[in-house]
Amino acid sequence: MLLKVTTEELENCQMAMTIEVEDAEVEKALRSAARALSRKLNIPGFRPGKAPYNIVVRHVGIEAIRDQALDGLAGKSYQQALKEEEIEPYAPASLEEVTWDPLTLHLTIPMPPRVDLGTYRELRLAPEEVTVTDEQVNEVLEQIQKRNILWQPVERPAQLGDMVTVDVEATVDGEEVLSYEGREMILRTNSRYPVPGFGQALVGMRAGEEKVFDLPFPENYHRQDLAGRQARFHVLMDSVKEEVIPPVDDALAMTVGYESAEELKEAVRSELLQQAQREADERYVNTVLERVVEEATIAFPPIMLEREIDDIVKEQDQRLKQRGMELAEFLKIRNQTLEEFREELRPHAEKRLRQALVLGEVIKAEQLTLENEEVDEEIERRSLLMGEQADEFREVLSSPIGRFSVGNNLLTRKALERLVAIAKGEAPELQPEGEAEEAESAEAETSAAEPLVEEQPGDRQAEVAESAE
Structure with a gap:
């Protein structure tokens, strides 16, 4: 033709x-x-x-x-x-x-799509220095103190914030409607149990005292036969206890599993430092990736962005179904059409796509590869996290599509690690392209290893994007 x-x-x-x-x-x-x-x-x-x-x-x-x-x-x-x-x-x-x-x-x-990384290997970025202040340590210690408060009996009248033990009987028109003994409760101004105002009515009572007072059940009370009706409460105060915040001493340390107060303080500081370092490392990775994406020249066809939006919509749909909700119901609650929701997702989808394209190009430019053993180890690591469902999860990840996904995530992780090494000035020199090809040919001749992952239909970059976020 x-x-x-x-x-x-x-x-x-x-x-x-x-x-x-x-x-x-x-x-x-x-x-x-x-x-x-x-x-x-x-x-x-x-x-x-x-x-x-x-x-x-x-x-x-x-x-x-x-x-x-x-x-x-x-x-x-x-x-x-x-x-x-x-x-x-x-x-x-x-x-x-x-x-x-x-x-x-x-x-x-x-x-x-076309991606030109430009001079990404010249990027240098100083890591953030991480410190932990005494104030931060003290804030955590205060939280530990509050989680381990003590209640000590007092002889004074009950106050708001005290814990009291009471025997209560309530009647409506002479008929008993509530009765319990030894009920512990903390006196709060906003307490609504058993009815609003009950806690405030106990303020001023001492242990051993009795008091009779009238209060109405609320109109929306769960028992319709009592809703809105006036009740007479007969209360016996068994005990009054006040909140005592324990000092940061060896006794408190042993309560939470440490030998001494000093050991507790050091453990808190160490944990805060590790947490701060993890957060700083995450910020550093994100900043490095953002800088590389900003410097790169990226072009892609419009349909590629539409497919990325499709993927995000599907992910949202799956998350909603896990919570027992349909996407249509979710959109109805938000008073949105599907097209409006897609437009809302567009900026995030474009950012995710651009990052994925850059990371895919980094994998090629830095000649990053995977061994079958690396994929096997990652599948095993993920499977063991699933406990009793480990065998089922392992079977899913061991399928061609599962291995493809795991392999992409591992390559993405390697790409991010390489970008961090570049930004810190610690990356290895790249092997010249000709030598790299000769090395690959030699390896192929001497090794009969099976392919790492089987290529699957669909956009490989979408898999890369999930790990990049």
């Missing part, structure tokens, strides 16, 4: 392609389409499939025949054009317009 193909590069990794098909091929396709249509039609005077071309045209119209012919001819012409022009698209093309006489197809083709 003779084609006249012209192409033009568009912005955002897209290509405009025009394909003009030779008239003889078009005529052949039209007549074949007419025969196919005539087999399904009842044309007077002709057996199915035997009506002449001009009769079929008169019967169904040229547009119907053209539509039938185009179904096969467009795809065939497009595939031939790709082969002739040596074009490898990222995703299926969009047929924008079709004109006839001559048949001309106007298409927009999404092309693979």
